[in-house]
Amino acid sequence: MSVRSFRATFECAVAAQGVTTASRTAISALRENPGGSDRRPIPPRFLRHSDEQTVVGLAAVLQAMDEEPLRDVCFDEWGVVAAPMFPGRLSGALTFQKYEQGGPAAISPHIIPQNSLHSVSSAISISLAMHGLNFGIGGGPEALAEGLTVAMTLVDHRLLPGLWLVLTQWWPEPVPDGLGSTQTETTCLAVALGLRSVESGQQAGLTLRWTACPEADAMGTLVRVVSQAEERAVAGGTQRSAAPLADLASWLAEGAGRRSAPWSFGLPWGGRVELAQANYLMHAKAA
């Protein structure tokens, strides 16, 4: 049975983290100045055509890069993976309107490079001059689960000195107005985690860990076939994996001294991801 050969845990260190939440108005300001210290100047107007999730994602990474553990780190060979949820909805709706009214000549050449699934990671890689791998993950309702899964399997000091995992989404998901914006009361949220392998010697406070479900192991099966989103769709519900990213952002914002328990998230294909103070997980292991 496959379970016997299945690796039971993955673990990596979270060297730094950043959280950005921005309204539509705030995003306009972030386009001009996404923040961060002067050591990483963003080229003027670089974000002019960027998707909103790119703007907040970059701002979250810049915030994390200024944290103490990373202040003197060279990021030249770091990688970046980004898991946005429904990138390009607002600009896509505008594009479809323009096509209907003005034909193919009205289609912006920026829509594909700037509003696709790869766009968030690419813009961060370029703006911060990082030459490690970069790609987008997810794009749909399971983006958070997909992003965590992929990032955890890539963190390896033999492959990369470090990896940025950037998780973004609108909450709630906006209804486009067809003009490139929305009337929905919504905010764009980004969490950036700077990940390094535990072997790299990074002893920062947080550890990200995936474990198989013990009860599932005992049953000889680790996974559910149907994803959480699909289950909810079948049940007629529409609340998807939206809250977990907001929960993660809140948990990170609480600060080390006030976190009473790990942040925990069940993956649709089995097992759980936990984010916790490193000493919490050490105690849990010992117990």
Added chain:
Amino acid sequence: MTQRVWITGVGAATPLGSDFATFAENLLGGKSGVVARSLVPQGLGPHQFIAAVDEIPIPSGWDAARFRHHNRLEQLVLSCTARALADAGLDEERGHLRIGLVLGLGAEYLRVWELDTLAGGNRVYTPDRDVCSVVHFVQHELGLSGPAVSVAAACASGGYALGLARRWIQLGWVDVCLAGGCDLITPMSYAGFYNLRALSRRDDSPSLASRPFDQARDGFVMGEGGSVFVLEGDAKARRRNASCYAEFAGFGATSDASHMVIPSSEPQSASRAVRLALDDAGANPEDVDYVNAHAAGTPVGDRAEARVLQLALGDAVSRVPVSSTKSMTGHLLSGAAAVEALACLVAIEHQAVPPTINLDDPDPECDLQHVPHHACPAPVRVAASNSFGFGGSNTCLVFRKAA
């Protein structure tokens, strides 16, 4: 020791055919898959040159009406994935295995929303309808139990999908992994690339429009389709005596960190991806018997890749045959890396290097060992495939003939 990974199944839908034998025959026969179509109704001339997939094959045992009920992107991905699984002989076993799924799908929701809009729908305005992405739809339809993810690096999407799937097998994360990339041509994606001035504007003959490395190239021709592969670790493949197309021996990936659209004129980053892939495969430049180039037929990109290969292969560049099969398939965008991986398997299987058709007058700034017009019989033990995408993504895949 790192486990070796084998390709034991293939499912494809390409402008050159949708089964391995037909694709191989047309590829080695130097056939162009480019045709003239009235894709965009007004504004870009009477017709457009594209490399299309006319009919997406229905997997064996599937109800035709139910299959055709799904949107065209879902049909394409489901067709390639289900037929790959069947080709590997794992159709019956799938319920007992932890099978992962990694698909390169670059602009999934833009495509899905556009298809829906063109059909009179309003899905882009109805977020509650976006409850299941294509990769999870396919996972559910096939009853797969492992992790399932979409990845995107524009034209390098399939390269990342394959590289990630190989890593999952080596980590013991899955027993078997399906991986590949697919894409569709839609009117608005065509218009976007046209307005970006990335497409060839030739209007003489469709089959002459895609001409990588040629002096007269003026942009790429859009193609559609894709390919999905079954990846298995050495132990499992041996245990069930699986038939193998080739070993997926090496993977390398880097970023230019230069520009959202234009490839870097400096070859260091992309050539490092090639060297990482060769190192991962335990191969030297002298070991490489064929390079399937990314070369799409853009003036800037082809020259940049020539410099990349010159730097990565060193002295061996004067000996290693290089071709761009996009001259026949067009540029399949998110599906390109996977279909070009398939071309490498053809080269290994048939011991012949596919040609670059329309290469009448090679650009002197693309000084490589070209294979113009006709396939060339040659021993192909190690084949490498480059894919470079918007956003500066560079991937290289290395395949090795099974002993």
